[in-house]
Amino acid sequence: MAAATPPPTAAPRLFGRFELRQMLGRSMASSTWLAWDPRAQQDMLLCVPRAQPANATEREEWTQDVLSAARLKHPHLAEALEVGSHDGWPFLTAARNGGMTLLERLQTSPPPTPLEVAHWTCELLEGLAYAHEAGVAHQDIGLHTVLIDKAGHALLVSLGAGLVPLQPGQAQRTPRGRQEIRKTTERDVLMVGLLLHRLLANHPALDDADIYSAANRVGAEIVRLPWTTPHPVPETLRAIVNRATDRQHRQRYLNARTLLSALQGWVKTNATDSGGPLALLLDRLNSVGSLPGRPDTERGFIAALSADSLRVDDFVDVMVKNPALVWELMRAVNTAGYSSTSSDDGVTTLSRAVLLLGQKGLRQVQAAVRSWPGVLAAMASMSAEAGQAAMKALEDELRNTCLAGHIARLMAPFSIHDEEASIAAMSQRLSWLLVLYHFPDEALQIQRLTQAAPPSEPGAQPTPGMSLEAAAGAVLGINLDDLTAAVMRHWGLHERLVQAARPVGLQRGVRHPANPEDILRTVASMANEVVNATALQGPKFLAAMQQVHARYARPLELGPKECGQALERAIRLVDNLPLADAPVSGMMSLG
Numbered sequence: 001m002a003a004a005t006p007p008p009t010a011a012p013r014l015f016g017r018f019e020l021r022q023m024l025g026r027s028m029a030s031s032t033w034l035a036w037d038p039r040a041q042q043d044m045l046l047c048v049p050r051a052q053p054a055n056a057t058e059r060e061e062w063t064q065d066v067l068s069a070a071r072l073k074h075p076h077l078a079e080a081l082e083v084g085s086h087d088g089w090p091f092l093t094a095a096r097n098g099g100m101t102l103l104e105r106l107q108t109s110p111p112p113t114p115l116e117v118a119h120w121t122c123e124l125l126e127g128l129a130y131a132h133e134a135g136v137a138h139q140d141i142g143l144h145t146v147l148i149d150k151a152g153h154a155l156l157v158s159l160g161a162g163l164v165p166l167q168p169g170q171a172q173r174t175p176r177g178r179q180e181i182r183k184t185t186e187r188d189v190l191m192v193g194l195l196l197h198r199l200l201a202n203h204p205a206l207d208d209a210d211i212y213s214a215a216n217r218v219g220a221e222i223v224r225l226p227w228t229t230p231h232p233v234p235e236t237l238r239a240i241v242n243r244a245t246d247r248q249h250r251q252r253y254l255n256a257r258t259l260l261s262a263l264q265g266w267v268k269t270n271a272t273d274s275g276g277p278l279a280l281l282l283d284r285l286n287s288v289g290s291l292p293g294r295p296d297t298e299r300g301f302i303a304a305l306s307a308d309s310l311r312v313d314d315f316v317d318v319m320v321k322n323p324a325l326v327w328e329l330m331r332a333v334n335t336a337g338y339s340s341t342s343s344d345d346g347v348t349t350l351s352r353a354v355l356l357l358g359q360k361g362l363r364q365v366q367a368a369v370r371s372w373p374g375v376l377a378a379m380a381s382m383s384a385e386a387g388q389a390a391m392k393a394l395e396d397e398l399r400n401t402c403l404a405g406h407i408a409r410l411m412a413p414f415s416i417h418d419e420e421a422s423i424a425a426m427s428q429r430l431s432w433l434l435v436l437y438h439f440p441d442e443a444l445q446i447q448r449l450t451q452a453a454p455p456s457e458p459g460a461q462p463t464p465g466m467s468l469e470a471a472a473g474a475v476l477g478i479n480l481d482d483l484t485a486a487v488m489r490h491w492g493l494h495e496r497l498v499q500a501a502r503p504v505g506l507q508r509g510v511r512h513p514a515n516p517e518d519i520l521r522t523v524a525s526m527a528n529e530v531v532n533a534t535a536l537q538g539p540k541f542l543a544a545m546q547q548v549h550a551r552y553a554r555p556l557e558l559g560p561k562e563c564g565q566a567l568e569r570a571i572r573l574v575d576n577l578p579l580a581d582a583p584v585s586g587m588m589s590l591g
Helices: 055-072 104-106 114-133 178-201 211-219 235-242 257-270 276-280 282-288 300-306 312-319 321-334 352-369 376-382 384-411 418-427 430-438 442-450 469-475 480-490 494-501 515-531 537-554 562-574
Strands: 013-015 018-026 030-037 041-049 079-087 088-094 146-148 154-156
Touching: 018 041, 018 104, 018 178, 030 442, 055 079, 055 088, 079 178, 079 321, 088 178, 104 146, 104 312, 104 562, 114 146, 114 154, 114 178, 114 257, 178 211, 178 257, 235 257, 235 469, 257 276, 276 282, 276 352, 282 480, 300 312, 300 352, 312 321, 312 352, 321 384, 321 442, 352 418, 376 384, 384 418, 384 442, 418 430, 418 494, 418 515, 430 442, 430 469, 442 469, 480 494, 494 515, 515 537, 515 562, 537 562
Parallel strands: none
Antiparallel strands: 013 018, 018 030, 030 041, 041 088, 079 088, 146 154
C-alpha cells in the first residue's frame, strides 16, 4: 500500500529576508507582524507603515525620524534593532524576547484589573514623556504597538514609525514644524486615554477598534467610560479616564506628564501597601507641617497666652479663627500621652484640649504652626504672579473654613457639642486646603477644570465644568474625602469627627439624623453649603440660600431665617466687623 502523501505546505510570505508568520495588529498608520529573521535566528516584531512614502525625500525623512527615535534609551521604549527599506516600504524591527503585544495579551488572558491597567499605562507614559521631551512623538499608540514583556512590564514599540495614506486631493503631508509636533504629542496623550478606556471597558471607544481612527472622532463625538465593565472602576480612576478623552480639548491632559501624575497618584493611594491617600502627603506633613497660620491671627493668640487671666472659652474663640491652630492642637492632644483606650473617651473639643495641654503645651502648638504664608513664600519668590494667586486662593479658603466652623458652632443643637460641630465643619474643607497649600500648581489645574467651558457653537449653553471632587481625582488621582479621613486618622482624631468630616452629598436628599453622630455630620454639611453659597451674587445667592434651607429645614428643624442670620453673625466674628458692616446684612429675607 502506498504511503499517504503529506499535504503541500503553503509557501511562506516573505518581506525581504523576513518570513511573515502572523499579523499581530494594524491601524490606519501602521501594522505589526510577527516575523522570523533567518539572520538572527529568532522571532521579531516587524513594524511597517500603512502607506509608502510619496517620494525619496519623504522616505529619507521617515528614516531619519525613526533613527532619531531609535537612539532614545528608556526601560519602557522597546529597542529598535533595525531600520531599513524593502521595495519602497520602510520598516523597523524590535525584539520580541518572549513577550507579547497587548492585543495578544487580551486575547489569551482574562481582562486586566484596574490596578494592572494603571500600572501598564504609567509605564507607557513614562516612556512616552521621555520621548516627547526629546522632541519625538509616537503617532500610533494602540494594542499592536505595546509589548508586554516576560516580567509583565509594558513597552512602546515602533516609535515614530506610523505613516497614514494621503487623503484624496492631498498633494503632500503637513511639514513637521514646532506647532505640528505639539499637536502630535497631544494626540499621543489622547490615544493613551483611548487605550486606557479600551483596557478598562474591555471594548473599544466609539466601537472603533482602531485607536488612531477613534482619536480622529473625539471632539465630534463624546467618549465616556461605560458603567458595565469587567471589573468595578473606582470613581477617581473613572474621572481620570474621562478627562483623558474629553470632548473639550481644553479639559484634556495636554502632555504625558500630567496624565502620568494623575495615574501615579491614583496607584499610590490604592496600592494595598502604600498607606492610602496619606502616602501623597506624609513626607510633606512631616517636613513642612500641615498648614500655615491664617494671616493676622497670630498676634491675637500670643496676646491670649500672655494674659494673666483668661477663660478657656476665650482661648477657643481666638483659635477657631485659625484652622491651622485648631488641627495642630487636636493633633498634639490626641497622642498616646492623652488619648484613652476607650473608643468613647477621646479629645474631641478645643476646650478640653486647652485644659489638658496648659499654657506650655499651647505655646508648643503655636510654635509648630508656620507663619503665613509658609512654603508658598518660596513659590512667590520664583514667580510673583503664581505665588500671589496661590496665596490668595489659600487665604480665601482659610476664611471660608473659619466661616463654616462658626456657622456650625452657632447652629449646633443642644444634643451635640458646639465645638465638635465647628471642628467637623472645618474638617470638611481640610483636604482642599491641603491641596491648595502643598500642591498649588495642581490646585490651579483643578480650579480650571471646574470652570464652565464656552459654548461649542453659537447659541448653545456653556459646557458645565467638573465638580471639585471629580477634578481633584482627574488631576491628583485622589478622592478628597478619603484624603481628609486619612489625614485625620493619622493625627489620631476621634472616629466620630472623622465620619462627620465626610459631607452629605448634594445629589442625595438629607435624611432626618438618627443619632448624635448623624446630627454632627448634618450640621457640618449645612454650614459648608451656606458658605459655598456666598461665592454667588444677587439672585443666585438668594436662590442658593433658599435651597440650603429647603434641604435642612426638616432634618435640623430650622427656622426660615436661621441660616442667613448665622452667616451674618459668622462673618462679623471672623472678620472682626460690627454687625452693621457685615456684607450680607439685610439680604436674608428667606422666609
